[in-house]
Amino acid sequence: MSKQVLEELDLAYGLAPEMFQWIAIPETFSARIETFDRVEHAEALLDGATGLLEQFVGWLVARQQAVNTFAFMLEHERGREAIPATEVEIRLGEPAWRIDHMSRLLKERLPRVELTAPVIGVRLEVRLLAAMVPLTDDLFPEPGGSPADRKRLMELLSARLGPENVLVAVETPDHVPEASNAWIPISQTPIKLTEDVKAFERPFWLLDEPHKLLVRDDRPFYGSPLKIIKGPERIEGHWWNGQTAARDYYIAQASDASCYWIYLERVPGGAWYLHGKF
Incomplete structure (x- = not known):
């Protein structure tokens, strides 16, 4: 019996260690x-x-x-x-x-x-x-499904x-309120704020376009005279693109106790505008 056959028999019976040629993964x-x-x-x-x-x-x-x-x-x-x-x-x-x-x-x-x-x-x-x-199975699954x-x-x-039709609201590092948030595809990484702009009270409803207010007896008027109860919050920006915004924002209250977010343009003869509702 040849030496090769004896070696193969030893390998088959487990009497000798078998050396495997491992597959190299690219x-x-x-x-x-x-x-x-x-x-x-x-x-x-x-x-x-x-x-x-x-x-x-x-x-x-x-x-x-x-x-x-x-x-x-x-x-x-x-x-x-x-x-x-x-x-x-x-x-x-x-x-x-x-x-x-x-x-x-x-x-x-x-x-x-x-x-x-x-x-x-x-x-x-x-x-x-x-x-x-690895996937894990929770003992008590979350109602309505897991985050995954x-x-x-x-x-x-x-x-x-299409990614362009499934969007998520994110904050953007911009002081001007109408530019401080955006909608991006949910698959993209959300934009991170570079500084904390949440220290001020902001309305939950921001108008698409600021609404110019009437002024009666030197007070802004929206359905009734508005009483300033908080402010100002001064916001300036966009001087770099020729659309300078210089505003003093206030929280104002109407006669029915409704609260509004209004601002006064910081220019000579500046007008009052309604920008948000609380």
């Missing part, structure tokens, strides 16, 4: 497929794109990674009349690595993609990764309606 993920024909409707790319997702999820699990943002690049004709690839970016509310979760978002996005030219290839690009955090459930709902709505 540091980065790259995958691409070519279509069998010129595809004119993005929805027809679902099977091929799902296959790329399956490869991607296998790589994520092997690397113990999760993904925040990835994109499918839909490649068109090459050559003299080549045009840039159509990008289908998918942003997740929280890092994920499950194929069912990502493929569901892909099914919502692809039918909404309008192709400018036939597709001949699909490439998957990784934009942002994060460490994999709500994030998945927002992801699904963004994929179905």
